[in-house]
Amino acid sequence: MSDESQVRLEALLSDALRPIEPPEDFASRVETTLSAITEQAAAELSSWADELSESELESLRDPRNWVRPVAAMAAGTLAGGALVIVGMRRRRRSTGFRATAGSVLRSVRPSGTAPRR
Amino acid sequence: MSESATDAATKAELDRAFEDLYRAHLRDVYSYAYYRVGNHHDAEDLTEQAFLQAYRHFERARRESNGRPLRPWLIRIAHNLASNYHRDRARRPTANIEAVEPPSHPHDTEQIVEGREELRLVIDRLDRLSDDRREALIMRFALDMSNREIARALGRSDGATKVLIHRAIKQLEEEMEKE
Numbered sequence: 572m573s574d575e576s577q578v579r580l581e582a583l584l585s586d587a588l589r590p591i592e593p594p595e596d597f598a599s600r601v602e603t604t605l606s607a608i609t610e611q612a613a614a615e616l617s618s619w620a621d622e623l624s625e626s627e628l629e630s631l632r633d634p635r636n637w638v639r640p641v642a643a644m645a646a647g648t649l650a651g652g653a654l655v656i657v658g659m660r661r662r663r664r665s666t667g668f669r670a671t672a673g674s675v676l677r678s679v680r681p682s683g684t685a686p687r688r
Numbered sequence: 689m690s691e692s693a694t695d696a697a698t699k700a701e702l703d704r705a706f707e708d709l710y711r712a713h714l715r716d717v718y719s720y721a722y723y724r725v726g727n728h729h730d731a732e733d734l735t736e737q738a739f740l741q742a743y744r745h746f747e748r749a750r751r752e753s754n755g756r757p758l759r760p761w762l763i764r765i766a767h768n769l770a771s772n773y774h775r776d777r778a779r780r781p782t783a784n785i786e787a788v789e790p791p792s793h794p795h796d797t798e799q800i801v802e803g804r805e806e807l808r809l810v811i812d813r814l815d816r817l818s819d820d821r822r823e824a825l826i827m828r829f830a831l832d833m834s835n836r837e838i839a840r841a842l843g844r845s846d847g848a849t850k851v852l853i854h855r856a857i858k859q860l861e862e863e864m865e866k867e
Contacts, residue, residue, distance in 0.1 A: 580861050581829075587810040588830040593718040597732050601739060605710065608743065609703050 706746050710739060713759055716831045717766050723826045724770040734773060738766040760840035763827065767841060771819075813863040821856035828853060 717738050722731040742749075742765055749761050814822055820842065827833045827841060839849035 576861060577857060580857060580864070583806060583810050584825060584829040584857075584860075587807040587814075588723060588826060590715055590830055591719040591722045591731075593714055593732070593735065594728070597718075597735075598714060601714070601736050602710075604736065605706075605739065605743060608740070 702747055702750075705750065706743055709742070709746075709758055709762070713762055714739075716759060717762060719830045720763055720766050720826060721770065723830055724766075724823070725773060730773065734766060734769050737769055738762065741765050741769070757837070759831075759833070760837045763831065763833070763837075763841040764843070767823065809864065810860070813860055816863050817856055817859055820852060821859065824849065824852050825856050825860070 714735070718731060718735045721734040721738070722728065725731055725734060742762055749758060753761065814825065817825070824838055824842065827838045833841070835849050835853065836846055838853070839846045842849065842852075844852070
């Protein structure tokens with residue numbers, strides 16, 4: 572392969588594989604999901620620590636007593652994950668043609684008017 | 689400062705660092721995902737999953753990176769997710785890189801027609817490369833990653849990565865000449 576043809580091919584590749592900008596609404600959606608997760612994690616952590624009495628904190632220093640909190644955290648994480656997935660699916664369902672059509676219909680139809688059958 | 693206040697400050701600092709990482713590399717992860725799966729819908733899913741997974745392991749990754757950039761780690765997560773995506777869809781028809789439309793260019797109409805054909809040919813021929821060669825080229829040209837970054841993302845040595853990219857370009861040129 573000559574240097575010239577390699578340079579030309581590399582230029583073509585740079586052109587063909589240009590960076591792709593993510594859609595604007597997508598970027599803000601991911602940010603919302605991530606903030607929700609960080610806030611939820613912080614809230615869970617602080618409420619869990621607040622609820623512990625001195626004797627409970629003392630007993631947690633013994634590794635034999637770690638099973639219950641670890642199981643609770645695992646359940647919390649799973650529930651949090653499920654919530655995120657449900658939220659994402661709900662968002663996805665509410666977009667798309669049907670949702671758009673619904674909102675357009677609501678905006679043009681006088682309030683209280685049922686669709687004609 | 690109490691122990692819980694220190695924990696909260698550490699957590700806030702970690703979250704800020706993750707936000708910086710997210711803002712700096714959202715386009716990289718999205719571009720990589722798009723060129724791997726070939727459509728915006730799945731690229732969005734893959735990017736979102738990559739950042740959720742990155743957030744989960746961010747503290748450890750940061751600790752173990754010894755101050756090195758985390759982009760290769762992030763792309764490696766996206767790379768693994770994309771591999772799972774293709775494995776899960778192995779029995780179904782997949783949208784591969786052939787489905788990718790060449791990006792539009794702000795040039796004259798004639799140049800667009802001629803140029804887009806050539807770009808389409810490059811994208812089509814990219815699909816004939818093995819997965820590792822194609823991925824290395826996506827990282828190099830779409831993400832402008834250095835050999836060292838690509839090596840870290842693919843879990844290879846610097847030397848092996850250099851050879852991989854060289855062979856990928858050579859094969860691509862041969863594929864282009866077959867037309």
